[in-house]
Amino acid sequence: MKLNAGIITEKLQETKKFYIEVLDFGVSFENEFYLLLHTPNQSSEISFLQPNHPSQKYIFQSEFSGKGVYFTIEVENIDEVYNDLKSKGVQIEVEIRDEPWGDRHFAIKDPNGIGIDIVTYTKPKE
Structure with a gap:
């Protein structure tokens, strides 16, 4: 079993810049509404999702507070x-x-x- 935590946020680009430039993460996958990042050694991943995206069901709509x-x-x-x-x-x-x-x-x-x-x-x- 593998866990990938996710945060729903409007700040996809700021988040990408922070994790890459500050913590040396890399991009595993991204599109216009989803960002999947990995740690420098690629042992763990974290995802970020744009809120209220029409492709997502209601439980993945609300932005992190x-x-x-x-x-x-x-x-x-x-x-x-x-x-x-x-x-x-x-x-x-x-x-x-x-x-x-x-x-x-x-x-x-x-x-x-x-x-x-x-x-x-x-x-x-x-």
Whole structure:
């Protein structure tokens, strides 16, 4: 089984630019109302869909309201990713920090208001 999460948004082009330029995602597929992106290593995908498109059934019509969703992106080199995003001028919403349960992470937001937690997992402190 494979999961592909999707967000319904008017901001397809802004979203595409953000995920490609900021997070180095690639385009798996796109047309005038649908965008499917993949992570740099192509292990995961996420889709974005234009709201109220006539080709879609009613459950895929309403636009995301901008609250209540977050993504986690796991990386091996958290400090390198953090420094790279800072150098690109990306606004950091949660500064990089170590958590007692073992995460070293920071957070940014995409153009849709989705929080993106970028994390390297480590063993919890004893």
